[in-house]
Amino acid sequence: xxxxxxxxxxxxxxxxIRSIHGSLLAVLATTLGITVLILGTTxxxxxxxxxxDVLLNAFFALTFGQxxxxxxxxxxxxxxxxxxxxRISLAAVPRRSLFYAAKMTAIGGSALVVGLVTSFxxxxxxxxxxxxxxxxxxxxxxxxxxxxGGIYLALMAxxxxxxxxxxxSAVAVLGLLIPLFLIxxxxxxxxxxxxxxxxxxxxxxxxxxxxxxxxxxxxxxLGVTAVWAAAALLAGWWAIxxxxx
Amino acid sequence: MTSIDVHELTKEYGTTRAVxxxxxxxxxxxxxxxxxPNGAGKSTTMRLVLGxxxxxxxxxxxxxxxxxxxxxxxxxxxxxxxxxxxxxxxTPRSHLAVLAASNGxxxxxxxxxxxETGLGDxxxxxxxxxxxxxxxxxxxxxxxxxDPRVIMLDEPSNGLDPEGIIWIRELMKRLAxxxxxxxxxxxxMNETASFADHLVVLGRxxxxxxMPMKQFLDSRSRPRVRLRTTEPARLHASLASKxxxxxxxxxxxxxxxxVTAAEIGAxxxxxxxxxxxxxxxxxxxxxxxxxxxxEDTPFAASPxxxxxxx
Numbered sequence: 001x002x003x004x005x006x007x008x009x010x011x012x013x014x015x016x017i018r019s020i021h022g023s024l025l026a027v028l029a030t031t032l033g034i035t036v037l038i039l040g041t042t043x044x045x046x047x048x049x050x051x052x053d054v055l056l057n058a059f060f061a062l063t064f065g066q067x068x069x070x071x072x073x074x075x076x077x078x079x080x081x082x083x084x085x086x087r088i089s090l091a092a093v094p095r096r097s098l099f100y101a102a103k104m105t106a107i108g109g110s111a112l113v114v115g116l117v118t119s120f121x122x123x124x125x126x127x128x129x130x131x132x133x134x135x136x137x138x139x140x141x142x143x144x145x146x147x148x149g150g151i152y153l154a155l156m157a158x159x160x161x162x163x164x165x166x167x168x169s170a171v172a173v174l175g176l177l178i179p180l181f182l183i184x185x186x187x188x189x190x191x192x193x194x195x196x197x198x199x200x201x202x203x204x205x206x207x208x209x210x211x212x213x214x215x216x217x218x219x220x221x222l223g224v225t226a227v228w229a230a231a232a233l234l235a236g237w238w239a240i241x242x243x244x245x
Numbered sequence: 246m247t248s249i250d251v252h253e254l255t256k257e258y259g260t261t262r263a264v265x266x267x268x269x270x271x272x273x274x275x276x277x278x279x280x281x282p283n284g285a286g287k288s289t290t291m292r293l294v295l296g297x298x299x300x301x302x303x304x305x306x307x308x309x310x311x312x313x314x315x316x317x318x319x320x321x322x323x324x325x326x327x328x329x330x331x332x333x334x335x336t337p338r339s340h341l342a343v344l345a346a347s348n349g350x351x352x353x354x355x356x357x358x359x360x361e362t363g364l365g366d367x368x369x370x371x372x373x374x375x376x377x378x379x380x381x382x383x384x385x386x387x388x389x390x391x392d393p394r395v396i397m398l399d400e401p402s403n404g405l406d407p408e409g410i411i412w413i414r415e416l417m418k419r420l421a422x423x424x425x426x427x428x429x430x431x432x433x434m435n436e437t438a439s440f441a442d443h444l445v446v447l448g449r450x451x452x453x454x455x456m457p458m459k460q461f462l463d464s465r466s467r468p469r470v471r472l473r474t475t476e477p478a479r480l481h482a483s484l485a486s487k488x489x490x491x492x493x494x495x496x497x498x499x500x501x502x503x504v505t506a507a508e509i510g511a512x513x514x515x516x517x518x519x520x521x522x523x524x525x526x527x528x529x530x531x532x533x534x535x536x537x538x539x540e541d542t543p544f545a546a547s548p549x550x551x552x553x554x555x
Contacts, residue, residue: 009347
């Protein structure tokens, strides 16, 4: 049994369930759609506003696309926990670390490809609506934000995937991450601004800013998100290795 | 030779002992029926053999190796554990293609096992539209995918129609004839009696019996004769002289415990009593099984059971 064979099998798993590869395509569709919607209507107004961050404006829709990336990572793993599907998988691939590594590589790899396509396309298409305010890939920080945005989406998918292996349910993962991203920052913002800047989503989104405010810089912030994702992946690995299937 | 060897196998969940120091060997070339009441530990044992659950102590090996050590395990052991485990969003073809890819099994095997299990025409349909019987066939297709020497099936006849039950029976017999090791759990006694050559019986996680089917039936049967006569009064007198009693059964038949047909035949021939019918009555697998497991059924409806009726 070669790692390539197991990786191929994991890729077939993603491809063969419509709801899973559908959520992967939704990363692109959502981000692109919302980019067109926002920049096509209020894009020029936004750009004229003093102090507005042209990069953040271009990549604002990525915060919606990340929800689809989280759903993709969570459901790609949680499908193994439906009706004992994991038993079939582990009877075929009993080396659990190999199984887990192949699954996460397939999830992370496909999310990275779709993520990069998403950030490139959204940036280029979005700028078409901005007329004289449009920027190109040569604009300071633009290329960094395009690459970083793709990596950010892949890290979010992996964070969700690792948690799904630990919690064995996509619903539990969404129930944990959505409030963490949408509610906790607003609760914490007054008492612990510094902590908020190091949450997995806030930290990584620094890479999408022209001038990140306080907290970690663009690549350092993405690094913080990577540490979060790595922690989730390790926890999931521990669970897959040690639990009865 | 590829046998399943279970040695001193124990599995505890919290304080419950699901499998209790279990030892047996499943030999190739015959169908071994795996019997026991619900909760006796049959499915747990199968999961332990496959390395899906970790034993508390003891070992379970296939051909002398634990399942986790097998490279391309589907080529050695194929299992049907739960027909519902296949994801409803996939097609049978993609479900099998996923398994084949990981074990380096050629795509031609996917088509072959779909044909063999009668799913050739529905290979591109979503599994969620399948009946339980079709899901069982898919689970069996997955078990056969790697052309394995060892096959384990957990309740394979669930949900199958009469044709399906005959098909699976003939399939299991054929697999055993081909020299494979076949372990099949079931709670349908008549079903099991029709295909098993050997029995392993569990009760509360412990081994109750491990013997050939015929020996099992003989060991749990007491001699008993069933007959029909036109002269019951003379028969009774004759039986009474030997200290035997006949009990009337349905259709004017008589049942006599504790003797064989050979003995009764000689007796009534000597007396010239006409017989219309005479035969030994053997215990069915169901009777023998209930006799054995009477004390080891955790979920029995009532502890007292009329074994004559059972």
